Amino acid sequence: MAVRPATLARPAPLAGRRSTLRGVLEREGVFSWLMLGPGVLFLLAFVAYPFFYGIFLSLEDRRVASPGIFVGLANFATLAHDAVFWQVTRNTFVYVAITTVLKLTGGLGMALVMNQAFRGRNLARAFLLLPFIVPTALSTIAWMWILDPTFSVVNWLLVRAGVIASGYSFLGNATLAMGSLIVVNTWRGMPFYGITLLAGLQTISSDLYEAAAIDGATSVQRFRYVTLPVIKPVLIIVTMFSVIFTFGDFQLIYALTHGGPANATHVFSTWAFDIGMLAGQLGMGAAVALAILPALAVLIVGLTFYLRRE
Amino acid sequence: MFEDVLGWTDVNNNKAFLGEQISCTNNASSILVVAKRDFPEIAKVTDHGLNPQGPKGRFHIINAVSHAIVNHAPDPAAAKAFLRWLYDDKQMSRWLASGDAYYAPFLHGYDNHPMWNPEPRYLPYKESLKTARLHGWPGPASHALSESVAKYVLVDMFAKACRGDSTKDVIASAAAQLKQIYKAK
Numbered sequence: 001m002a003v004r005p006a007t008l009a010r011p012a013p014l015a016g017r018r019s020t021l022r023g024v025l026e027r028e029g030v031f032s033w034l035m036l037g038p039g040v041l042f043l044l045a046f047v048a049y050p051f052f053y054g055i056f057l058s059l060e061d062r063r064v065a066s067p068g069i070f071v072g073l074a075n076f077a078t079l080a081h082d083a084v085f086w087q088v089t090r091n092t093f094v095y096v097a098i099t100t101v102l103k104l105t106g107g108l109g110m111a112l113v114m115n116q117a118f119r120g121r122n123l124a125r126a127f128l129l130l131p132f133i134v135p136t137a138l139s140t141i142a143w144m145w146i147l148d149p150t151f152s153v154v155n156w157l158l159v160r161a162g163v164i165a166s167g168y169s170f171l172g173n174a175t176l177a178m179g180s181l182i183v184v185n186t187w188r189g190m191p192f193y194g195i196t197l198l199a200g201l202q203t204i205s206s207d208l209y210e211a212a213a214i215d216g217a218t219s220v221q222r223f224r225y226v227t228l229p230v231i232k233p234v235l236i237i238v239t240m241f242s243v244i245f246t247f248g249d250f251q252l253i254y255a256l257t258h259g260g261p262a263n264a265t266h267v268f269s270t271w272a273f274d275i276g277m278l279a280g281q282l283g284m285g286a287a288v289a290l291a292i293l294p295a296l297a298v299l300i301v302g303l304t305f306y307l308r309r310e
Numbered sequence: 311m312f313e314d315v316l317g318w319t320d321v322n323n324n325k326a327f328l329g330e331q332i333s334c335t336n337n338a339s340s341i342l343v344v345a346k347r348d349f350p351e352i353a354k355v356t357d358h359g360l361n362p363q364g365p366k367g368r369f370h371i372i373n374a375v376s377h378a379i380v381n382h383a384p385d386p387a388a389a390k391a392f393l394r395w396l397y398d399d400k401q402m403s404r405w406l407a408s409g410d411a412y413y414a415p416f417l418h419g420y421d422n423h424p425m426w427n428p429e430p431r432y433l434p435y436k437e438s439l440k441t442a443r444l445h446g447w448p449g450p451a452s453h454a455l456s457e458s459v460a461k462y463v464l465v466d467m468f469a470k471a472c473r474g475d476s477t478k479d480v481i482a483s484a485a486a487q488l489k490q491i492y493k494a495k
Contacts, residue, residue, distance in 0.1 A: 065380055150329040
C-alpha cells in the first residue's frame with residue numbers, strides 16, 4: 001500500500017462559502033505585512049519622515065520661529081564656498097577612516113582571541129564588551145577626566161614618573177585632540193566589531209581548519225584562506241554599520257572638544273548642531289547634516305553590490 | 311598649559327582657577343560661589359574687578375537672558391499675563407537674590423537692590439552693566455551676528471593666532487567668513 005507523505009495542503013473551501021478573517025490573515029502576503037507593520041510604521045515615523053523633512057529644510061532659508069523661504073540649492077552652494085565646511089569634511093573623513101581601520105583590526109584580533117578556549121574566557125569576554133555597553137554619556141565623562149587639561153590622570157602619571165616635564169594638551173592641541181577622539185571612539189567601538197566578528201568566527205566549522213592543517217597550512221595561511229573568506233560578509237556588514245554610526249558620531253566629540261580647538265575636531269554632526277541649534281539656522285544645519293549622504297550612499301551601495309556578488 | 315586653553319570649553323576656566331593653575335579669568339560669579347563652598351582658602355583670596363580699559367574704552371560682553379512670546383502662541387494673553395507676573399518685583403527680587411549675582415538685572419531700579427548687599431565682591435558685576443555690550447556692538451543684533459557667534463568666528467581667529475598661525479592669515483580668513491555670513495543675509 002502506497003503511503004503519501006503528509007502535506008500542509010488544506011481541503012479547498014466549499015464552493016460559495018466566503019473566506020473568513022482568519023483565512024485572510026493566514027495568507028502569507030497579508031500575514032507578513034502585518035508582522036512587519038509596527039516596524040515599518042516606526043521607521044516611517046522616526047526615520048523616513050525626519051529624513052525627508054531634513055531634505056526639505058535644507059532647500060529652505062529657514063530660521064527658528066520664522067517661516068521658510070525656498071532657496072533651492074543655495075545652502076549647499078554657500079557651504080561649497082565655506083572653508084570651514086571643507087575642514088569639517090576633512091575632519092570627518094579622517095576621523096571615520098582611522099577609527100574604522102583601528103576598530104576593524106582591533107576587533108578582529110579581539111574576536112580571534114575570544115574564539116580560543118582558555119580559562120576565564122567568559123569573564124574576559126564580559127570585560128572586553130564593557131566599553132560598548134557602558135552608556136556613552138558616562139564613558140565620555142570618564143574620558144573628560146582622563147584628558148582634562150588640569151586634572152588629566154595620564155599627565156599626572158607621566159609627570160610623576162618623570163617621563164615628561166609638563167602635561168600634554170590632549171584637547172587643546174589640534175592633532176592631539178583629533179587623536180584623543182580617535183582613541184576614545186576606537187575604545188568604545190572595538191567591542192562591537194569584536195562581538196560581531198566572534199559570532200561569525202563561531203560559524204566556521206573546525207573541520208575546515210583541520211583539513212587545512214592536514215594540508216600543511218600555517219596558522220597565518222589558515223587565517224588567510226579559511227577564516228577571512230568565511231567571515232568576509234560579516235566583516236563587510238559590521239564595517240558598514242560602524243562607518244554609518246561613526247559618520248554620525250556626535251556626543252563624544254561635542255562633550256570632549258565641542259569641535260575645537262578652532263574647528264580642528266568639528267565633524268558634520270557637531271557643526272550641523274551648532275549651526276542649526278545655536279545659530280538657529282535650521283536650513284543650513286540640515287544642509288550640513290545631509291552633506292554626509294553622498295559619501296554614505298556610495299559606500300553602502302558599493303558594499304551591498306560587493307556582498308551580493310559574493 | 312598655554313595650548314590647553316585653545317581646547318577649553320565653558321567649564322575649564324573655572325576648573326583651572328580652582329585647581330590653582332591660573333589666577334585670573336573672565337567669568338561670572340560662579341567661581342567665587344563654588345570656592346566659598348568647596349575651596350575656602352581660595353575664596354579668601356579671590357575678588358572681582360572690571361575688565362581693563364583700553365584706548366577705546368572699557369567693555370564687557372553682555373549675554374542677555376530674556377523671554378519672548380512667539381506669534382503663533384495659542385494663548386498670547388495668558389502668556390503675557392504670566393510674564394507680567396514673573397517680572398513683577400515680588401518674583402524678580404526673590405529670583406535675583408537667590409542667584410548670587412550670577413544674573414545682573416537690566417533695570418536701574420535694581421541698582422540699590424538688596425541682592426548686592428550680602429557680598430561686596432559682587433559689586434563689579436553691577437558696574438560692568440554700564441560698559442556691557444552685545445556681541446558685535448556697535449553693529450546691530452541680527453541673524454548674521456548670531457551665526458557668527460555660533461560659529462566662533464572671532465574666538466577661533468584669536469585661537470589660531472595664539473597657536474602660532476600668521477596674524478595676517480587668521481584675520482583674512484575670519485574676515486572672509488564674516489563677509490560670507492553677512493552677505494548671505
